[in-house]
Amino acid sequence: MTTVEAPRRTATRPARRPTTRAGASRATPPRAGGTSRATSAGSTPRAGRAKVASTARTATWSSPATSYYLVGGSTLLLLLLGLIMVLSASTVYSLRDSGGATPFADFLNQAKFALVAAPVAYGISRLPPRLIRRLAWIGIIGALGLQLLVFTPLSLSQGGNSGWIHIGPQNLQPAEFSKLALAVWLGAVLAAKGPLLKQWSHVLMPAVLVAGAFLGIVLYTHDLGTALIMIALVGGALWVAGVPLSMFSVAAAGITAAVAYLAVSSDNRRDRLLSFLSPETADPMGLGLQPRHALGGLGTGGISGVGLGGSREKWLWLPEGHNDFIFAIIGEELGLLGTLLVLVLFGALAVGLTRIIKRHPDPFVKITTAAIGCWIIGQALINIGVVIGVLPVIGLPLPLVSAGGSALVTTLAALGIVLAFARSEPGAKEALAARKASVRRSLAVIAPRLASGKARG
Template identity: 55%
Template sequence: MTRIGAKPSTVSSPARKQAPTRGAGTSRWFASVWDSPLTSYYMVVGSSAMLIVFGLVMVLSSSSIEALADGESVFAEFLKQGMYVVVGLALMLVASRIPIAAYMRLTGVILVASFLMQMLIFTPLARGKGGNTNWVHIAGPVTIQPSEFIKIALALWLGFVMYHKRDQLNDVRAAIFPAVPVIFLALLLVVAGNDLGTAGILMLLAAGALFVAGIPLRVFVVAATGFATFAVAYVLVASNRISRIKAWLGHDDVSDPQGLNYQTKHGLWGLGSGGITGVGLGASRQKWSYLPEAHNDFIFAIIGEELGLLGTVAVLLLFAALGLGMIRIIRRHDNMMARVTTAAIACWIIGQALINIGVVIGFLPVIGVPLPLISSGGSALISTMLALGVVIQFARTEPGAAELLRTRPSVVRKSVSVIAHSVRTGLPTRSNKKGRS
């Protein structure tokens, strides 16, 4: 009994002392997950996988009508894209298992091979599309776009060069040679095929690599000024390019509804008609031969029309997760080549995604770059998946990640071990138990 007039006890019970609040427990759990060496790995793998699967679904939806109009199966483009995904997954798996030391030995060979492939656009094997001559015929219906593979080759090579120049970065001349001349050569080969869009992506890629390496900022100012000057001159020498810029600025001929802004207008109409939740998967109106390149450069417009604002935000969040995973690798990895190459690939993939979306919403003029991992196209998809395989290798070798991966056996390995143990001991597996009950 409590004595009258005595003060109530202020000592809490042991159980009350040890009971954490729900918010504190959640914050501690989030902090432990965020600080885990495997977080970068899971972010890159998870977001890449979801973007690839989402891309397959949207390619099927956006290409079915055009395929039917061409007398093909509604699954024609989807099956072709699925084949590219299988090839990309195989290369992605191989790239994720190659040690960094092997990449350092192979970067020069890979770069020279990509340049030689690009030089095939000056041969009779070259093929053109939309004013660009950046495709090379291989055999039958198979063509490749070599400029897509220059991206991954240049990213690896810049990582290799900056690794060996890491003690000379304060000396501008020593730091930029031979990086800048090789970047200039890559741009020259791509622009020779009239592909200014890919050249712009290469500039982003190179800028990301050099920035993370620690090149002085005045180099970027000079490079940006030079590229801007070249881009203006490139536009002014051709009347059709001037017309496109004028149309983008709002000076198109309103009496010509099929004019240069036709594609942009229909892309915006598709996005606008989607609303919050969209008109439904497969129910797009623009893909009925109204919107050119609906399954390729303008697939984001179909996403907005069919899945609405929610669908477009989901795509942006997936790219944000992918970018954040790569930023973690840049900040946490202890190898200079891994950091620089990851930065180059991050600026390539995320930058290209933002440029593509900017074109679709009318913020940028039409320059013909696909939405990474989502748009239809073999060379772009395979090269992007190959680059992500390299990034996954870097995530696997982030300090502490390799040890954790070795202590976490795969699902397949767990299943095999359970079945093997059951066979040895004669004990029924869980599935057999269910069957007997």
Template identity: 50%
Template sequence: MRASSADSSGGPPILHFGKLESPLTTYYLLLGVTTTLVVFGLIMVFSASSVESLLAKEASYTVFAKQLLFAVIGAVVATWATRWPVRWWRRIAWSALIGAVALQAAVFVPGLGVAKGGNLNWLAIGPVQVQPSEFAKLALVLTGGAIFANKGSLVGHWLHAVLPFVLPISAVVLALVLAGQDLGTGLVMGLIVTGVLFVAGAPKRLFIVGSLAVVAGIAYLVATSSNRMSRISNWLDPACQSDPDSWCGQSVHGMYALADGGWWGVGLGGSKEKWKWLSEAHNDFIFAIIGEELGLPGTLLVLVLFGLLAWACYRLVTRTQDRFVRVASAGVMVWLIGQATINIGSVIGLLPVVGVPLPLVSAGGSSLVTTLLALGMMLSFARNEPGCRALLDARPSVIKRTLSVLPSRLPSRPARLRSR
């Protein structure tokens, strides 16, 4: 590590960490963390869902097989996305928004919309069910980046910050999601809008007014829903939070799982809570199963991986000179890290249970494919960092390296055989 002189803005000296300053660092960090989380998630989905599948008289790998299929689809989509130039992402922003709004509105069409857990947020397309709100998250990111890419100092004015993005676009998307009673997804979308506006340079008074409006909106949504009201009151009730047979049973059993895991866990596959005690063990509460089976090292691994993912996204935000890339990268960072924080906070009891999956880890096809598509976009941004594309294109392929080394390692034939 070495310190350079102060930067051109007169700030403190910039610390350089050797190879961490390589143009390839962000690209490989995103790729490595994403791959690790997906593989780790597949392992834990298989462990957490196997018992439930057997009790349902299905093969133990039923849920795992579906998640593996979606992981393969997501990997293909992400690989395709990494090859897209930045200008293409800007071009599809409005098309993505229109498509996302149309799909989200379609959940209210009888025969198409499917309700799960009290939320009308699913769309039945033949034998496949998709969650349009997951695609709407990416559409918000792309649209925010496209709108603010060329605003410059105009973003500091209310008309340029509020009218183009907050009122007609974000409000419509959020209204459709909240109309389906999905408050958890609405909170994540609110974080995306906040992150996009903050990095774009929106005026500070907008966040003050916006925060008051959001608090008032959440209070109204909670007060007008007996289900949400009971969730909040029970979350604040110590007696409920200690009774495994009460309304708070899911949270209590999640804490039991973490407590049973202790320091080193009970071993992969050894969870007791997944035997019908803890609902949504392979989905919203998979973090509890990780803590029970893998102990503190398993939970810390998840936290470290999401921390590295946040750092990789932050590198893109701070290093790029393209405003679209900066705003869109910030949107994805707030989306994934915010959603992970809400999920983990719900499991450990710091937040009420709102029902959002742990990105890349929880079971769920729409979430996994969309998240991998968003991270594929981030990889395409990283490829366009100064010097990154040139270094990636200059790498010899695995086949070329193998062919270049193989002949030198093969024993030469005797002279008499060569003469024949």
């Protein structure tokens, strides 16, 4: 019995002996290039994680849903920032206009339009592009009828601009609705023309002639700023539609001559232009008042600003501080950081619009998006250029930020149309649905844990 068991214990003892770390490393052959498995085990996961992160970023940027999030996110943030700044900048003006009754009149009016326009824009963003295209002719006829009301007793004048109408308790600016209708109508007409746009006759009829009719009515009301935006809108649509560069050269020469004539033919415009060219001679309490105080507000703000609500320029020193010159109040209260935030948001919006133009296969979508982009981004650049003093004073609000009901409603509606286009980009619906499902799964995991945490608490 003993002689049998001893060999068994001797045979099984080496199997029970643990293998040392040193032995394992010696037994492992080195990889090619002299790198051992122990060395590569520490570096490979890190490099792999960096490669995975880079791939994820590239996939996110190239996703069809990125255009939708860029346009929608920047629009929402600009709208919220605008409401906050209108509340801050308009209190003193509201007290003055209401005889001291309330400091919130202008803010409540802006909030009312935002509460109406935001759901409308959301509803428009759910429409298919083909339905929007079918409504183009109805929209242009309705906008023309609204625009013609400036020739009726319903018209009224504000700040030398007679392009306003009074309907019931509300004042409206028909030119804002004309910009929206014109952008969609040009997209429908120019997309139908296609290759025929190489000929002058097909460019002029009916696109340029109809746009010229709207432009003539706007100029009749002495609103040169809106006329310039309409020209940019039409130019963007024609460019993306494929109109030859030679036609643009001829049109640009004619438009430049017309704008120069309009600028010098009006005493008010000529004086503003002269005060811009020689600001040291401008009356500091007249035409030089707004440019001087706008730059003063921007300079006072510094890097981080004097604080929200702390502006001194809004105490009736800066006319239209809650409207055309709200960018100066942003610079004063939020500083350089606040103004850079506005520029970044408009830059993100421009990138989203450009992506839709480049990636969408429908010519109607491309042309309409280009027209809307030239309108909104061009107006923002002109407004900011006026405030910082690189352009003469032109009465244009900052889109989505300045106070103004008509401009806010039409701008949000236009961006709702662009969101509808972004949703129809090939693969966008699937990408958006996948992200929504991912969010729902995350919430489904988080909610029970939060509930159990509250129960334990």
